[in-house]
Amino acid sequence: MMLQVVQPPLAMVAMLATLWLLSLSLPTSWAQMLVSCAYKSLCQQAVISGNDVVLQCDHLKARWYFSSILGEDLLLLSSVPNIKKLPGGSLQLTNPQPSQAGLYHCEDNDNALVVEYEIDFQDVTTLHITHKGLGQEPLQNETLSLGGKELIFTHWEPWQDCNSCGEPGERKRLGYCYIEEPLETPMPCWLYLQEEKVQYRRMWPEMQLGKLTNNMWLTCPLASR
Numbered sequence: 641m642m643l644q645v646v647q648p649p650l651a652m653v654a655m656l657a658t659l660w661l662l663s664l665s666l667p668t669s670w671a672q673m674l675v676s677c678a679y680k681s682l683c684q685q686a687v688i689s690g691n692d693v694v695l696q697c698d699h700l701k702a703r704w705y706f707s708s709i710l711g712e713d714l715l716l717l718s719s720v721p722n723i724k725k726l727p728g729g730s731l732q733l734t735n736p737q738p739s740q741a742g743l744y745h746c747e748d749n750d751n752a753l754v755v756e757y758e759i760d761f762q763d764v765t766t767l768h769i770t771h772k773g774l775g776q777e778p779l780q781n782e783t784l785s786l787g788g789k790e791l792i793f794t795h796w797e798p799w800q801d802c803n804s805c806g807e808p809g810e811r812k813r814l815g816y817c818y819i820e821e822p823l824e825t826p827m828p829c830w831l832y833l834q835e836e837k838v839q840y841r842r843m844w845p846e847m848q849l850g851k852l853t854n855n856m857w858l859t860c861p862l863a864s865r
């Protein structure tokens with residue numbers, strides 16, 4: 641009998657590629673993220689949806705209120721299935737969704753503000769992935785036509801440690817969609833646009849993959865090869 645070389649069907653190759661990309665964006669790689677902010681302050685933060693976050697509020701009798709970016713009144717947060725108040729007062733969100741973007745307000749038992757967060761959960765399913773090594777370019781800056789000179793751009797995090805990338809010899813960084821008005825502090829896209837129902841094609845979080853250069857290898861003791 642003759643041996644036959646079986647080519648994997650194309651669909652299978654595509655599926656494996658997708659699985660590989662998913663494994664890069666799963667929570668395991670950047671675990672649970674702690675978001676903190678100074679006492680009595682408001683902090684804004686963009687994060688990728690689907691990745692667990694803890695919003696810090698160090699008050700044993702903390703009460704948490706929430707208002708979505710659509711601008712409803714603040715409502716006491718209780719019995720939301722994926723939101724849990726931790727014993728120390730902080731709030732844990734498991735697998736948060738883009739619809740949960742909004743204002744998270746923590747107060748003490750005298751109704752005094754402890755800390756507030758405006759969180760933009762940018763949709764992991766629209767993550768725009770480019771690979772430097774394949775010559776793929778990240779998204780370009782664009783201007784919006786809201787009447788002013790708003791710029792929409794990707795605010796990049798630093799490159800992650802080479803040994804946390806899963807794939808030897810590779811590193812990655814995440815970027816969030818931000819909008820900037822001249823002379824203003826840039827804001828995460830959905831926090832900026834809020835109830836404006838406009839959707840811009842450019843409003844995606846990004847991930848960029850890159851090869852390590854030889855110099856970087858010297859600082860990567862755990863890398864094999």
Ligand SMILES: *[C@@H]1O[C@H](CO)[C@@H](O)[C@H](O)[C@H]1NC(C)=O
Pocket residue numbers: 781791793794820
């Ligand atoms: C895009 O805009 C940001 C924010 O103003 C800026 O930091 C960055 O350099 C710009 N990138 C390009 C390629 O112009």
